[in-house]
Amino acid sequence: MSDVEKANGTASELPRELLDSVVIRFAGDSGDGMQLTGMQFTTATALMGNDLATFPDFPAEIRAPAGTTYGVSGFQIHFADHDILTPGDAPDVLVAMNPAALKVNLPELKRGGLLVVNTGAFTKGNLKKAGYDTNPLEDGSTDPYRLLDLDISKLSLNAVAELGLGAKDAGRTKNMWTLGLMFWLFGRDRQSTVDWLEKKFAKKPDIAQANILALNAGHIYGESAEMPSGIGVYQVPKAELEPGEYRNIDGNQALAWGLATGGKLASLPVFYGSYPITPASSLLHNLAKLKHLGVTTFQAEDEIAAVCAAIGASFGGAVGVTGTSGPGVALKGEAIGLAIATELPLIVCDVQRGGPSTGLPTKTEQSDLFQAVWGRNGDAPLIVLAAATPGDCFHMAIEAVRLSTKYMTPVVLLTDGYIANGAEPWKLPDLDAIAPFPVHFHTDTEGFFPFQRDPETLARVWAKPGTPGLQHRIGGLEKNQHSGHISYDPDNHHAMVKLRAQKVANVAKDVPEATLELGEAGGDVLVVGWGSTYGSIRQAVQHTMKKGAKVAHLHLRNIWPLPRGLEDLMKSFDKVIIAELNDGQLLKLLRAELLTDAIGHQKIAGQPFRVSELVEMIETHLPGGSDARPSAVA
Amino acid sequence: MTENAPLTKKDFSSDQEVRWCPGCGDYAILAAVQRTLPKVGATLENTVFISGIGCSSRFPYYMNTYGFHTIHGRAPAFATGLKVVRPDLDVWVISGDGDSLSIGGNHMLHVLRRNVNLQYLLFNNQIYGLTKGQYSPTSDVGQISPSSPYGSIDQPVTPVRIALGAGARFVARGYDVSKQLPDVLEAAHRFQGASFVEILQNCPVFNDGVFDLITDRKKGPQHQLWLEHGQPMTFGKNGEMGVRLNPQTLSAEIVTLGENGITEADLLVHDETNRNIAWLIADLPDVKALGVLYREDGPVYDESVRQQVQMAEERAKGADLKSLLREGHTWTVS
Numbered sequence: 001m002s003d004v005e006k007a008n009g010t011a012s013e014l015p016r017e018l019l020d021s022v023v024i025r026f027a028g029d030s031g032d033g034m035q036l037t038g039m040q041f042t043t044a045t046a047l048m049g050n051d052l053a054t055f056p057d058f059p060a061e062i063r064a065p066a067g068t069t070y071g072v073s074g075f076q077i078h079f080a081d082h083d084i085l086t087p088g089d090a091p092d093v094l095v096a097m098n099p100a101a102l103k104v105n106l107p108e109l110k111r112g113g114l115l116v117v118n119t120g121a122f123t124k125g126n127l128k129k130a131g132y133d134t135n136p137l138e139d140g141s142t143d144p145y146r147l148l149d150l151d152i153s154k155l156s157l158n159a160v161a162e163l164g165l166g167a168k169d170a171g172r173t174k175n176m177w178t179l180g181l182m183f184w185l186f187g188r189d190r191q192s193t194v195d196w197l198e199k200k201f202a203k204k205p206d207i208a209q210a211n212i213l214a215l216n217a218g219h220i221y222g223e224s225a226e227m228p229s230g231i232g233v234y235q236v237p238k239a240e241l242e243p244g245e246y247r248n249i250d251g252n253q254a255l256a257w258g259l260a261t262g263g264k265l266a267s268l269p270v271f272y273g274s275y276p277i278t279p280a281s282s283l284l285h286n287l288a289k290l291k292h293l294g295v296t297t298f299q300a301e302d303e304i305a306a307v308c309a310a311i312g313a314s315f316g317g318a319v320g321v322t323g324t325s326g327p328g329v330a331l332k333g334e335a336i337g338l339a340i341a342t343e344l345p346l347i348v349c350d351v352q353r354g355g356p357s358t359g360l361p362t363k364t365e366q367s368d369l370f371q372a373v374w375g376r377n378g379d380a381p382l383i384v385l386a387a388a389t390p391g392d393c394f395h396m397a398i399e400a401v402r403l404s405t406k407y408m409t410p411v412v413l414l415t416d417g418y419i420a421n422g423a424e425p426w427k428l429p430d431l432d433a434i435a436p437f438p439v440h441f442h443t444d445t446e447g448f449f450p451f452q453r454d455p456e457t458l459a460r461v462w463a464k465p466g467t468p469g470l471q472h473r474i475g476g477l478e479k480n481q482h483s484g485h486i487s488y489d490p491d492n493h494h495a496m497v498k499l500r501a502q503k504v505a506n507v508a509k510d511v512p513e514a515t516l517e518l519g520e521a522g523g524d525v526l527v528v529g530w531g532s533t534y535g536s537i538r539q540a541v542q543h544t545m546k547k548g549a550k551v552a553h554l555h556l557r558n559i560w561p562l563p564r565g566l567e568d569l570m571k572s573f574d575k576v577i578i579a580e581l582n583d584g585q586l587l588k589l590l591r592a593e594l595l596t597d598a599i600g601h602q603k604i605a606g607q608p609f610r611v612s613e614l615v616e617m618i619e620t621h622l623p624g625g626s627d628a629r630p631s632a633v634a
Numbered sequence: 635m636t637e638n639a640p641l642t643k644k645d646f647s648s649d650q651e652v653r654w655c656p657g658c659g660d661y662a663i664l665a666a667v668q669r670t671l672p673k674v675g676a677t678l679e680n681t682v683f684i685s686g687i688g689c690s691s692r693f694p695y696y697m698n699t700y701g702f703h704t705i706h707g708r709a710p711a712f713a714t715g716l717k718v719v720r721p722d723l724d725v726w727v728i729s730g731d732g733d734s735l736s737i738g739g740n741h742m743l744h745v746l747r748r749n750v751n752l753q754y755l756l757f758n759n760q761i762y763g764l765t766k767g768q769y770s771p772t773s774d775v776g777q778i779s780p781s782s783p784y785g786s787i788d789q790p791v792t793p794v795r796i797a798l799g800a801g802a803r804f805v806a807r808g809y810d811v812s813k814q815l816p817d818v819l820e821a822a823h824r825f826q827g828a829s830f831v832e833i834l835q836n837c838p839v840f841n842d843g844v845f846d847l848i849t850d851r852k853k854g855p856q857h858q859l860w861l862e863h864g865q866p867m868t869f870g871k872n873g874e875m876g877v878r879l880n881p882q883t884l885s886a887e888i889v890t891l892g893e894n895g896i897t898e899a900d901l902l903v904h905d906e907t908n909r910n911i912a913w914l915i916a917d918l919p920d921v922k923a924l925g926v927l928y929r930e931d932g933p934v935y936d937e938s939v940r941q942q943v944q945m946a947e948e949r950a951k952g953a954d955l956k957s958l959l960r961e962g963h964t965w966t967v968s
Contacts, residue, residue, distance in 0.1 A: 043963055046963065046965065047963060047965055049965065049967065192963060241967045242967070243966075243967050243968050244966070244967060245960070245964055245965070245966050245967075246964060246965050246966070246967060247959070247960070247962065247963060247964040247965075248963070257955075257958060257959065260955065260958070261955055264955060269719060271715060271718065271719050273715060290958070291942060291943045291946035291947070292943075292946040292947045292949070292950035292953060293950075293953075293954070293955060293958065296718055296719065296939060296943065298714070298715065298718060300711065300744075301711075301740050301741065301743070301744040302740060304708060304711065304741075305708065305710075305711035305714075305740070305741055305744065306711075308704065308705070308708040308711035308712045308715065308741075309711045309712065309714050309715030309718070310715055311704075311712060311715065312684070312702075312711065312712035312713060312714065312715030312716035312717075313715040313716060313718065313719045315702055315712070315715075315716055316715070316716045316719045316720035316723070317719070317720070318719040320715065334705050335705060335708065338704060338705050342702075428959050428960070428964070429959075431955055431956055431959075464720075465679070465680070465682050465700035465716075465720065465723050466679055466680055466700075466720065466722065466723060467679060468678075468679045469679070470679070471678050471679060471698055471699050471700050471701075472700065472701070473648070473694050473695050473697075473700070473701035473702070473703065474701070474702055474703070475694070475695075475701075475702060475703025475704065476703065476704065476705055477703065485650065486695065
């Protein structure tokens with residue numbers, strides 16, 4: 001844990017140790033409710049005024065066999081008295097609800113970190129399932145840490161005994177007991193969780209009561225029991241955040257709200273067609289709640305129907321949107337091509353996960369970049385955007401609606417499991433300050449043909465069915481660039497392919513020029529990132545800058561077309577490193593497009609970058625580092 | 635055309651040259667549809683034809699309405715999206731046996747069971763025409779084709795039974811050159827919900843004469859069972875044939891009136907609201923039941939969508955985007 005000074009008493013009358021930031025990881029069986037526990041801790045922490053970032057990490061199985069290491073579900077939260085961008089690297093505090101959770105997570109706990117263990121789950125059987133020959137609580141394995149071992153199973157059962165619940169329901173309260181203890185340790189207010197429990201179990205008041213009893217019991221235990229030496233209570237003061245109204249938001253929620261907002265700004269209804277898939281499903285859940293805000297959702301029979309229905313909706317004059325993950329995008333490829341050929345708006349939200357094939361459904365990765373940019377038959381360009389943070393999903397969704405309707409072309413918006421599920425405090429945007437971009441449908445019958453274009457953007461007119469005198473037919477067959485009739489003419493096809501490419505290329509004039517997030521042009525090392533690695537890269541670059549290095553950070557939100565000014569900026573640096581969570585996809589794209597001799601830094605582990613590993617990597621490339629460019633040019 | 639002059643078949647014809655093979659059954663179907671639309675009061679601008687891929691799917695190009703020639707098998711999905719946002723439009727899905735029953739089987743199933751308010755015309759020629767003559771999911775066992783030189787070994791499906799099994803609420807059958815086809819189309823158009831119409835269609839190039847038994851001018855009537863709600867099932871030149879329920883096998887059998895003392899009173903009476911009867915007569919040996927096999931009103935998908943939106947709007951009590959952003963916990967940093 002970081003810097004320490006003694007602060008004066010709080011509610012529990014104990015002096016609280018002052019910390020500037022803490023990383024806590026809650027880990028347990030996938031049925032132990034660790035995600036809920038983490039989310040409740042997050043809400044309470046946000047209400048305390050800390051800045052925070054979270055990282056839920058759970059198995060693909062809904063209920064993997066109990067007690068096994070592959071069934072371990074984790075939720076990490078990083079909160080601080082200052083602006084933070086990532087959920088943290090190694091945890092300061094580990095809560096392990098069973099031996100498997102300890103086995104999986106202990107290696108990452110900081111030496112000297114606080115380890116809270118539920119001894120009630122350390123039975124012979126569970127130890128064996130976790131692969132322990134001896135009990136790690138007794139064989140010295142936990143010596144490097146400050147251990148707080150409690151039989152939470154029993155303590156929580158005792159706390160709810162008076163209600164006479166069944167063993168199953170009573171046993172399920174141990175996560176709330178643990179949460180109560182953690183609230184006490186870090187001085188969080190319980191009320192938000194109490195409110196949430198009362199609402200969630202409004203129809204099962206005894207369950208609500210049991211959970212509240214357990215929550216309070218955990219807190220009371222902290223207040224009254226004597227803690228082992230070295231374990232005290234902590235305080236993390238409020239962060240200095242920009243003034244304004246805040247809330248917690250995860251990426252899929254922000255994306256859903258951004259799409260609804262985009263629809264309003266375009267003065268169009270939004271149609272969302274989707275087939276459930278991890279980690280995009282909550283996007284559908286969020287949008288399904290927005291029927292009163294001009295959003296219609298359609299749970300289609302498959303991925304293909306989902307995108308086709310969205311295109312059908314666009315044909316009818318709505319903003320057609322579909323959302324999925326990598327495998328779903330693969331299935332949608334042909335239909336996306338049709339939207340390109342018929343030049344209709346379409347937004348494809350790709351919440352990326354580990355691939356190929358089913359891959360790592362619940363783990364994060366950035367490996368759909370090629371698929372987004374080039375993954376269709378024929379020369380089929382479209383716009384590709386990438387959101388950087390959970391809150392950024394809101395703004396990029398609006399941008400996707402704007403560009404798709406303005407240029408009459410599909411947009412792929414890339415996010416990933418990490419920002420889709422990760423939460424951060426988000427300053428509520430001023431909706432009145434966002435310029436609307438109302439769509440004007442074509443109604444003029446004079447000289448009408450369906451591929452009439454705006455001379456500047458090259459977007460074709462949008463004439464929707466129901467408009468008298470503008471009856472026309474569109475389809476996937478190549479069309480004459482003037483009449484819109486089917487055409488097999490060789491020159492026409494050449495011209496149409498070029499037209500569609502030019503139209504998408506024109507978008508570069510309409511989006512922000514490439515700029516540095518941090519640092520100055522002309523330095524030694526530029527780290528280029530895209531998507532969800534924003535926070536880790538920024539922090540790593542910030543860290544090395546503080547040490548005096550001439551390093552900079554550039555983050556791409558526009559993947560295709562690339563923003564103007566990118567090439568010049570990159571060329572001004574001695575070395576350019578492209579850091580991404582795949583096998584070098586942006587690297588290859590930039591090399592191909594800009595003939596740049598950039599270097600790749602890749603992590604393909606289903607996990608986000610750690611700040612520390614990026615710092616280490618950057619340092620090897622700085623002058624004097626092991627990978628530094630030789631000073632003399634051969 | 636003056637403002638209020640009634641529309642004609644010609645108004646619904648586009649300026650595009652029709653490019654089906656000479657003698658193709660699709661010409662007759664196109665004419666029947668173009669004749670039907672003015673009769674049902676359709677307008678050019680509010681009518682949309684959506685097709686997949688195949689010979690049949692060129693159809694929208696020949697209609698002077700809105701049209702969308704989409705991708706193979708997926709027309710029902712496009713149509714569903716369109717109807718959800720634009721229930722005011724009159725949508726026709728045009729598909730073939732390959733498009734609907736092979737590559738697009740899933741979508742046909744779901745558009746029918748959802749009961750989206752549209753007309754679904756399946757042109758069944760029991761062959762893949764556009765790809766030059768391979769056997770299709772409706773081809774008979776033994777069909778010789780480039781991909782089945784020793785005869786097809788696939789068991790064929792019966793389209794109307796697929797529709798009934800999917801929960802379709804309007805199931806009808808006609809054939810390309812039939813004079814009654816516009817009546818069948820008109821009934822399909824009148825129905826609120828997904829109206830499924832199988833149209834037997836001759837492919838003169840790759841499967842010529844496949845329905846001759848049914849469609850032949852002279853012999854055909856002996857094999858056509860035109861259905862009428864509430865009427866006993868009789869057919870044949872002089873109505874001498876009939877359909878009777880065999881109570882032992884629970885199947886429909888063809889009988890001759892007068893033989894073995896059989897009278898009209900022994901025959902099945904068509905009840906188009908009875909799904910079981912529709913199923914029984916869907917696949918008679920050497921006889922095709924034609925007209926409306928099954929029709930029963932039910933909740934219409936696009937209307938249900940609308941109702942839910944309305945309900946959500948009422949419950950939201952004026953909640954807007956600004957209140958959405960403030961849902962749950964928020965806090966102020968000053």
